[in-house]
Amino acid sequence: MNPTPSAPQEGVRASKVALGARIGASATPAGGVLRRAAAPGLAALLSMGAYCLALAVYGSYPFGARSRAVNDLGNQFVPFHARLWDLMHGTGHGDLFFNWGSGYGVPFLADFFTYLMNPFSWLVGLFPRALVDLPVFLVTLLSIGLGAALMTVLLGRLHPGAGVPRALLAVGYGLCAWVLNDGYADPMWMWGLVSLPLTGIAADWCLRRVRWVAGTLLVAAAWAGNFYTAAMATLATGLVLALRLATARDLPPGGRLRVVGRAASMAAVGVLLAAPVLTVTLKASRAAQPPPEAVYRGRPPLATLLAQLLPGGHGGVPAPNVFIGVLGLLLVAAFPFVRAVPVRTRIGWTALAAAIGASFVWRPTILLWHGFALPNGSAFRAAFVLSGVLVMIAWLALAHRPRAAELAAGAAAVAVLAWWCRGQGAVGPSTWIVVAGGGTVTLGVLTGLARCAGPPPPGARGRTRTALTAVLAGTVVLGSAYTAFSVTAVRDKIPFFQPKLTLTAGALATRRGLAARDDWPRSRTDPGPHEFANNDPLLIGGEGGAYYSSYVPAATARALHGLGAGWYIRGRHALSFEDPVGQALMGVSSHLAEPPGGGPRGRYTVRHGRPAPLLTVRRGPLPGPGGGPDTVFARQERALGAAVYEVPRLTPAGGPAPERAPGGWTLPPAPRPAGTGRAAGGGTVFAARCAPGSTAVWYAPWFTGEVSGLGVTTRGDGRWDVTANPVRQLGTVPAGGAVSVRFTGLGGQYVPEHALGCVAPDRLAAAVRAARGPVTLTAGGHTLTAVLPRGSGGTAVLALPAVAGWGCSVDGGPLRAPRSFGGLLAVPLGRAASRLSCTYVPQGLKPGLAASGAGVLALAAVAAGAARRARRRPIPLIHPNHEFSPDS
Numbered sequence: 001m002n003p004t005p006s007a008p009q010e011g012v013r014a015s016k017v018a019l020g021a022r023i024g025a026s027a028t029p030a031g032g033v034l035r036r037a038a039a040p041g042l043a044a045l046l047s048m049g050a051y052c053l054a055l056a057v058y059g060s061y062p063f064g065a066r067s068r069a070v071n072d073l074g075n076q077f078v079p080f081h082a083r084l085w086d087l088m089h090g091t092g093h094g095d096l097f098f099n100w101g102s103g104y105g106v107p108f109l110a111d112f113f114t115y116l117m118n119p120f121s122w123l124v125g126l127f128p129r130a131l132v133d134l135p136v137f138l139v140t141l142l143s144i145g146l147g148a149a150l151m152t153v154l155l156g157r158l159h160p161g162a163g164v165p166r167a168l169l170a171v172g173y174g175l176c177a178w179v180l181n182d183g184y185a186d187p188m189w190m191w192g193l194v195s196l197p198l199t200g201i202a203a204d205w206c207l208r209r210v211r212w213v214a215g216t217l218l219v220a221a222a223w224a225g226n227f228y229t230a231a232m233a234t235l236a237t238g239l240v241l242a243l244r245l246a247t248a249r250d251l252p253p254g255g256r257l258r259v260v261g262r263a264a265s266m267a268a269v270g271v272l273l274a275a276p277v278l279t280v281t282l283k284a285s286r287a288a289q290p291p292p293e294a295v296y297r298g299r300p301p302l303a304t305l306l307a308q309l310l311p312g313g314h315g316g317v318p319a320p321n322v323f324i325g326v327l328g329l330l331l332v333a334a335f336p337f338v339r340a341v342p343v344r345t346r347i348g349w350t351a352l353a354a355a356i357g358a359s360f361v362w363r364p365t366i367l368l369w370h371g372f373a374l375p376n377g378s379a380f381r382a383a384f385v386l387s388g389v390l391v392m393i394a395w396l397a398l399a400h401r402p403r404a405a406e407l408a409a410g411a412a413a414v415a416v417l418a419w420w421c422r423g424q425g426a427v428g429p430s431t432w433i434v435v436a437g438g439g440t441v442t443l444g445v446l447t448g449l450a451r452c453a454g455p456p457p458p459g460a461r462g463r464t465r466t467a468l469t470a471v472l473a474g475t476v477v478l479g480s481a482y483t484a485f486s487v488t489a490v491r492d493k494i495p496f497f498q499p500k501l502t503l504t505a506g507a508l509a510t511r512r513g514l515a516a517r518d519d520w521p522r523s524r525t526d527p528g529p530h531e532f533a534n535n536d537p538l539l540i541g542g543e544g545g546a547y548y549s550s551y552v553p554a555a556t557a558r559a560l561h562g563l564g565a566g567w568y569i570r571g572r573h574a575l576s577f578e579d580p581v582g583q584a585l586m587g588v589s590s591h592l593a594e595p596p597g598g599g600p601r602g603r604y605t606v607r608h609g610r611p612a613p614l615l616t617v618r619r620g621p622l623p624g625p626g627g628g629p630d631t632v633f634a635r636q637e638r639a640l641g642a643a644v645y646e647v648p649r650l651t652p653a654g655g656p657a658p659e660r661a662p663g664g665w666t667l668p669p670a671p672r673p674a675g676t677g678r679a680a681g682g683g684t685v686f687a688a689r690c691a692p693g694s695t696a697v698w699y700a701p702w703f704t705g706e707v708s709g710l711g712v713t714t715r716g717d718g719r720w721d722v723t724a725n726p727v728r729q730l731g732t733v734p735a736g737g738a739v740s741v742r743f744t745g746l747g748g749q750y751v752p753e754h755a756l757g758c759v760a761p762d763r764l765a766a767a768v769r770a771a772r773g774p775v776t777l778t779a780g781g782h783t784l785t786a787v788l789p790r791g792s793g794g795t796a797v798l799a800l801p802a803v804a805g806w807g808c809s810v811d812g813g814p815l816r817a818p819r820s821f822g823g824l825l826a827v828p829l830g831r832a833a834s835r836l837s838c839t840y841v842p843q844g845l846k847p848g849l850a851a852s853g854a855g856v857l858a859l860a861a862v863a864a865g866a867a868r869r870a871r872r873r874p875i876p877l878i879h880p881n882h883e884f885s886p887d888s
Helices: 007-023 030-058 077-089 109-115 119-126 133-158 163-174 177-181 191-208 212-225 227-247 255-273 275-287 302-307 326-337 343-359 363-369 383-399 404-420 429-451 460-491 505-516 536-540 554-562 580-585 632-640 761-770 845-872
Strands: 524-526 588-593 605-608 615-618 651-654 659-661 664-666 684-689 695-698 704-709 712-717 728-732 738-745 750-752 756-759 776-779 783-801 806-810 819-821 824-840
Touching: 030 133, 030 163, 030 460, 077 109, 077 119, 077 133, 077 536, 109 227, 109 275, 119 133, 133 163, 133 191, 133 383, 163 326, 163 383, 163 460, 177 383, 177 460, 191 212, 191 227, 191 255, 191 383, 212 227, 212 255, 212 275, 212 845, 227 255, 227 275, 227 343, 227 363, 227 383, 255 275, 255 845, 275 845, 302 404, 326 343, 326 383, 326 404, 326 429, 326 460, 343 363, 343 383, 404 429, 429 460, 505 588, 554 783, 580 588, 580 632, 580 761, 695 704, 695 738, 704 728, 712 728, 738 756, 756 761
Parallel strands: 524 588
Antiparallel strands: 588 605, 615 783, 651 684, 659 664, 664 750, 684 738, 695 728, 695 756, 704 712, 704 738, 776 783, 783 824, 806 824, 819 824
8 A cells, every 4th residue: 555645746746736726626527526425425325224224113303202211301302402502693691601500500611512512503593492302412413424424534535445335334323332322312422433534634635745735624623623632633643643654655765754743733723713612621530520420440341342342232341332233344454465555554453443442441542542541330431433444444445356265354354253252141032143244245246256356347247247236236225224213213212212211291391480489680490300302401492400411610519518418429420409408599580399298290380489689798707617416507697698597406216226427427238138229117207306497307318218308208219428318308397396207228328416306497587687798789791780879898609519610890990700608609798888899700601712822823824935935936737637535
């Protein structure tokens, strides 16, 4: 193989490029453009068609109601697309900088850059909001098609050859195992399927020393669409480029160094153009709540790794998902035996694929692929780049016209691999159908095509080649569709992929009633805490506390948790308040609630409360922690500015006796009946006394089990540092004042000494009435403006987590960063103030824009220099009989 032209060829190519620049697009006939687009278009249509066929046969969304797990409302990225719809149509609270609807107010630009920059995401604006999950499905589908189309182009750059075989191999890339197992549910990751061939085409232009500006724009498009997968694609492209340089012949002196310089400068300027994506998300990531510690449990067994090469199955053991279909598998296996490929090239590409595969299961290189952070969940998110490299190897084998004996050797290697991996979880009946059945047909077709080698003459041999190609295309499409079908069927049985709560007709009607109560920013309406999706406020509307993102600010997570809200994933998934004091404190006037005492899921009522103003003016110094215990009830009272709780002393009064522990008790382990998630036995009873008529609530953030009392049973799902229960309501204290609470824990559970609090409704109502709010409060996209009562002094406290990026001005004065009071935003007003203005600016945006400006200047300078050189260069003459390959 000679992927790089010699010096004379390079001169001819430069002549052609210059001539084309002079005479314009008219030099290329429309028919030539159509011919070049035919193969990529075929790859896109076949890959998307096979995917849709699989889902239609299975009955999955959007072709049936059997399963909606792929784009169900429980997918946290569907609500983000609903938020994008709101922004595009001007119906949401906030803008690209700030999101007033989630987490009681959180930054949004990092979420936008990470989850919504796939260009296909913008299709959401063309559909009704009620069908928001359909355009999310289209993001996946169209990314598959575009990725397959661009891979078809890249294969032609690696080695010239017919378009249809390239398209068929690209179908295997578009429906590779990574797409079916990892990427399908994360629409932003699907841009990685596009980024790999984009950066590969740009690298090929570096080899040929053409189109530096266009290549830079391709790199920028890859990084802007999704920087996470673009980094993986760029690293893989760099490895492929290094291999092509190492195996290239007839390079002029210093040619390799010049190619490396072009590639480095192209990548650097391309990344600079997308710099705000990186600077904003990096700042947001550093300020985010740390996730639970990720643990890499070591390399899977070798047989498990190799079994991932076999299409058709879905294994239970975590491993890189890399299969590319039976056509690609057969050609990859035959590649080492294809003697038409130079030995150095065969060794280099085989070693590259093996090295990338090994790097996926070695911790230091896993960190390298994932930006030096071990990911939670799958540690093999970069597997799509190996699938791309395998497709490139398959094309190099096919483009060199393997002989029948070489194909037979590859088939024998596949048979040995399948037999060796027969006991692996990823190898099932569907695998044997695809590999044995589809592989036999594919081997026969490739053998027939090998015997029909040479120019396609008219007559019987030409018709035979056409028929064999059609059979091969049908085999690839049906095999890909059946693989997608079988993987989907297995995957949807896994509990993790099951949908969450269903938005029934009754729930939708209740949601509309909740929306009718929305009077933001005077108060909040909260759709939680029922978890229709992982981001209810984005999907349903309102201004709640639920928020699930990689960028949940640590300040938000800790503030809400400290005031009694729950969380999941160590705070990366914040939840709404469920208790009356927390809701009043955050200005929640209406929320969805299930009927008292439980009842059928999906039946909700809109409950109303008396919230405190979102901004309150506190005279005098703000109170600090008192001399008593720093309980959640004391923290809520300080934030509210009034004493509303009675915190009784708990006394063990029945059931298994608890053991004293620092600050509370440890319950004796309770047996758990097999097959249930509930504890057996009666649990431990604690007695207390509160004022009659008060509302009892409990707070044991890390408790797992049932808590019952006053005729109400609630459940706790706490787990230390990972899942925190919120403050939960029990019921009304009876006339006698006696309260009996039973804690039935799973295993040995810890109950805090101050786990029970009793809210005096009259005190809470009086505190809300006494709160001094603004005359008017206006919320813009990322601004707050308040007109304060005359003579306001002291401190303005906003029911808003104190995240970095806010600047506030009092009476037109300079912008100053506000303070934090109990985790909430606090602005000193001085002795007297009449107006308060606050503005949020995303951290990292200004340096990112400056870096992008530098990238634009560099790009413009190179483009201007190239144009000036082209004008000065005389028009070269090209012999009319000289032919150029459209793929070269």
